[in-house]
Amino acid sequence: MWGTHRESQPPPALASRPDGTGAVAEETACPLLLVGEQVEDLAGLEELLAPLEHPVHKAVPWSEDLGELLDASPACLIVDARRSWTVGIETARRLLAHPGARYIPVLFLGGHSCGEADLLRGYAVGTVDCILEPLSPDILRLKVGMYLEQHRRQALMREALERAGQAEAAARESERMLRTLLGNVPGMVYRSTTEEPWALSYASQATLVLSGYTPEDFTQRRVTWGELIHPEDAPRVREEMQEALATRSPFTLTYRIRTRTGEERWVWERGVALLGPDEEARALEGFIFDITPFRQAQQERERLHEQLEFEHQRLQSILQQLPVAVHIAEAPSGRTLNFNAQAESILGHPMLPCTCVKDYSQYHAIHPDGRRLAAEEYPIARVLATGKPHPQQELLYDRPDGSVRVLLINAGPIFDARGRLQTVVASFMDITALKRAETHHTFLASVSETLASSLDYEATLAHVVQRAVPDLGDGCALDMVEPDGSLRRLAVAHVDPVRREISQELARHCPPRLEDTTGPGAVIRTGRTELVAEVTEELLVRYASDARHLELLRGTGVTSSLIVPLHARDRTFGALAFFYCRGGQPRASRHYGREEQRLAEDLARRAALAVDNARLYREAQRAVRLRDEFLSVASHELKTPLTPLNLNLSALSREVSRSCSGAGHPEALQRHVDMARRQLWKLSTLLNALFDVSRIAQGRLTLEVTDTDLGEVLGEVAAWFSPEAARVGSKLWVEGEPHVPGRWDRLRLEQVVTNLLSNAIRYGAGRPIHARVEARGDRARLVIRDEGIGISPEALERIFGKFERAVSDRHYGGLGLGLYITRSIVEAMGGTIRVDSRPGQGSTFTVELPRRQE
Template identity: 25%
Template sequence: MSQMELRRSVAEREGLLSGQAALIDQQNALIAAQAAVTQAAGDRDVILDTLVGGVMAAVSQTEGAVIELREGDELVYRSARGALGAHVGLRVPIAGSLSGHCLMNAKPVLCPDLLVDPRVRRDLVEALGARSAVCVPILRGGEAVGVLKLQSSHPDAFTGLDLHVASLFAGTIPAGLAEAGEAEARRGMRAGEATLRTVMETLPVGVLIAEAPSGRIVGHNARAGAILGHKVADDPTGERPERWIGFHADRRRVDPKEWPLARVARDGEPRADLEVDYQRGDGSRAWVGFSAVQMRDIDGRCIGAVMVVTDIDGRKRDELHLAAAKQAAEEANRAKSEFLANMSHELRTPLSAVIGYSEMLQEEMEDGGHDDLLPDMRKIEANARHLLGLINDVLDLSKIEAERMETYVEDFAVDAIVRDVAATVESLVSAKENALSLDLAADLGDARTDVTKLRQCLINLLSNAAKFTEGGRITLSAERGERDGVDWLTFRVSDTGIGMSPDQQARLFERFTQADASTTRKFGGTGLGLSITRAFASMLGGTIAVASEAGRGTTFTVSVPARIAGTNDAPQVDEDTGPTPSDDASGRGVVLVVDDDPATRDLLTRFLKRDGFHVAAAVDGREGLDMAHRLRPRVILLDVTMPQMDGWSVLRALRGDTELGNTPIIMVTVLGERNLAFSLGATDYLQKPVDWDELHGVMDRFRPQDHEGPLLVIDDDDDTRDRMAARLSREGWRIVAAENGKVGLAAVAAERPCLVLLDLMMPEMDGFTFLSILRAKPEWGSIPVVVLTAKDVDGEDRRRLAGQADSVLRKGQVGLDELPALLRSVVT
């Protein structure tokens, strides 16, 4: 071997030994890096930084190394050393970079000169100061999630061996990332558990956690034990609610199956709640609330239950005290209602007698020439009426508070009601030299609402205006208009009186309250009128408003719908099935008065006799029934509050009697039970103290007639009219026929009939409209009307006919031979 060959052989051996030493160094660097990763305790930043440092140590010519992880369309420098150390956080677009090319192809790349590589953007290369580079993909599950890159500022700095070493390091990165992820998850779980424990221990309620389906308690907070008053075991032996002792409000012991934790964890209920009088560890009792819900895994399976335990002892005891107080208040309210009901009778009855006798004595004094005594009698009457008004206000307020006040709906002409109200208060207005004027729109038309409450609203407002105005003007205006598709009636009462300040207006509608103490001293009153007016307006579906200025007068505005439905929309009329006249007509002209109060019986008897009626009187309900059977009276005036048998029982008995069922019955009572009276079949209703003009108007309908007028038959069927006319003519009736309500009204105007036989269903004007117009005219109000119709009369029809028709008969149920006797019983 020549010397040259020897030297070449030695050089080759030295190179081989050097390569082997480098490879050993690289392997040692990789092992050291892996060991460091193991010691990193799952810290991702430490793991990545260790691997970057290891690869730089293994590939000595590396000037900069970086691990880039993909985020969307970019690669982010997560860990870097050397020349790239300052670029941590840098975002590089995948397109136009060597790392991006490596990532997209999931293959290692060795680039000897970046400046001439068409895959790389020159600006990126120059910015990072690189000439040559090695890029190896980081693969997780076969998908490239990042790149390990080595770079140098010199071209041709890396060899295939360097690429191999970098690939070895890149292969360890996914495991490191996975370990970091798991460690991070464990830390998060521990932190979450610590947070949950902190939250549970700071909650003001107890928390119990049970497994499913056993219901065994596996976790709790300290507050749970404090509320339950005993230790809660969550060891393997387990505590279950079955061991607990609790009682319901009715003192029943809680069944083990009733505890919410058992119902949710074992029985599968999604939620359960229970309030229990719980027996604590020391034997004491306290109210505890339990509320449990299911815990479900990601597949929706129930894996346990969480129950919240709440100390509700204070709240529950307050509830029990409130319930006891409520019961006591209800009992007191019932006692008050009974007291007011008794007082209404005990106070109104003697006051009615005082007013009635005062009126009669005034008439007798005028007839006897004792004019000097009339002023005193008028004062007695005025003060009695004033006292009665105060009593009525208090009783009305009591009914409003108890929500027992009902609305009685009826049809009426608005103009007529307003003028009637004005006439009623005229003397009150003029007492202080005030002038009352009306401003009524021409299109007021008809309305359907509670006319009594509407009248009371207007009277209260006019009385109020008269009280606070002297030598001035009071104006009552009314108009009709549409709002939101509903007809509204608007009434305004304006005065030129003392007016009010804003503070006074703010408390104007409070009960038992007036503008101020000086107002009460000067003008008197209870302060109930306006509060009752507002309540009535609200019951009618309307509103009341006030506008006033001190010293310049006041205007009250009441707006109500023109048509409403009442609480008991309207009274019912019993439908007659046939005639029940008696051959014994000895009592047909008699009015039977049934009342237990001697003064009321005496007053009614004297008034009715003076008005031309024959009167019989009964002292209680049983005697009234006996006399009704014996006398067969033309009409009965019936009180309600009587011993032994009250008026309602008498009314029911009479309406159920085949012989007396058609007898007109007028309820005369201090009770405000108009709806009940009509629903039980009353013909009319008067409230004590009786207004004698009102009684006179009601009784005119039952006054014996002279029969000189014709019998008016109104029916649109020609054959029906002809048959009735022929049959009734043979009985001596003089017949006038009309084919509809409009023609019938013309016939009434031409000659007043003694009786009207009326069909309901007719063209042009039906029977309902005819009756409404007929009864609206005072001169025709007493004409008897018998409805004879083929229509199936329903509840609404009966309500419309209540107080309008004397009798309702069905065609087909009453024969022509029976009709004359029935009609004769009506007019006799």
């Protein structure tokens, strides 16, 4: 038999169960191996062994299949040596040398001639038994059956030994695993008494790491576990332990201990009571773990949680106090995480539950044409889709109360430390009032520009009425007072052409009158604004004069009205009416209020001032025309007696020279005559200026263009003014080219030179005056320069105006028309005139004229 130690090797013939347990299945019969020299001999033996009902394998010596047959672990080797004992002995020896036949019994079958020596040689090989001829089938079967039973028992014994070895190995492995487990448990394993102070009878090696005491310190009662428990936790531990023992249930405890070094640690204990046969607790077993890091982490987590809660409350407080609305959504789902009360106040309804981007379609943002925004068009959805900030955007929002608000919205992403999109924050504010004020300001500025663009106030007011829609309402109408006291509907505008026709038909069917108790007539009569915030059916019935009138009023669809007077200079001469109608433009309010009233009254004041200014301008224009006509007639009539008076003075001057040559005071008489002639010349010059101004204003300044020499004109006029310049102490210098021919009106050219030289002599302060003419290609230039008092910069802009002067008329006289007439003449001839001057350094007037007139 082989041994049972783990190091022993079992015989290779051990059969195995299909389930791998190593046991021999009862239904599996062990084979018998027949080896002989002739196959026919083996067939006879097979018949003899058939009653045993065991499989029989046959082989001739040294066949190739013999090794495989031995691997099948036959229960018995039957060697047929009846033909040759020697061959049988050799066959048995070689079979037994095979590893698979080492423990298989061998039965020799010999002939009747076998002697004792042959039998001894067979037993020496290892033969178990021999049967000689004549063969008895019963004996053969008996002996083979015995070997079969022996093989079965050996198999059972091997199986039992193997199971015992496996059980022993499993026990040793369990012990090893337990030692490994207890040695590697992060906490200590213990067994203790059931009573306080819970002395330990067993403690694992982890006890040293946990408490600072060795397992021997506890098992030898140098210290007990109860002594380590924190005094503040001991009553609770005692109570919970007693309750667990009373209920025979496992216990779980969390408490503090003080280690050998005095360090305080948190531990977690899980244990159970071991019960005896009498169901009484004999001992406690369990685990104790050091949870100090976990407890510290838990405390830190609680601290962070409190801090987070504080930050959350602070964030909530900040969100609720912000003057703008805030909406925070989760990424990437779009689920609403937070919002403030301002958001609900601006939207006009509670925040809607949104779990995904598609839910944004529940909101009521609209396009300018009234279409609802799709869910993906909202700024938050765009940021969720792109991860990029959304630029500031204005949105229209249709509130449940029917008003449309203008919202200014910003949306931006918030990323985590890894750059992943976490949330999206949108902030928005209601800028309806701001946009309304901006729109109103722009509207008023535009209307003011329109009112100032034309003096035809009827056409201008009609245009204003068109501009008022839809800024101030869905409809607008203007009624003006006629000279006979009746009212005339001057203009009507409406967003709906059909309702515009209805409004006009309403004005024709029942025109407003000054004696009306309401409407445009009452507003014009009283000068007070009429505001109806809500036009009801009852009001329409009360206002209607007949059935047709009521039908037309209903057809207008008016829901609110505002009528303001056109009032200026204590006079009301018209009324502007504004209307909101059903189905009109989306807007912040469908009813007129104080803000719209102020805007409409401001518009009415501007329109009234424009109308009043247009009327004043017409009156002023009429007065100017009358003045110009008077000046034209007066200057013409005054010039009639001046001509003969001038001739008489010339004749008188000659007569004085001839008749008074011997008298005592001819020089004095001549001075008086010369003085009279100069005054007559001044008067003639003033009348000519007034006459020219009248013709310029009436557009009747005509030119008679002929070939003219500008140099000659300057020479002649300078000769006329030389005595006058000498009289005031100025030297008149004529420079430049003597001849500059061109085509001009000679008399008007003389007038230009005369006015400029006269101006230089008057303001030249007795200093030299320079006059120069030069040709510049197809243009001629005239320059008159004095060194007199000069002109201030602010006066340079206005000296060419009508009746404008740069100095006081008390010191220099004149009407302020010379430069105005000069510029008009120069521009009529296609030229330009400019002046360069500084106070105290004189003035230089430069005239440039084309030498050929078009």
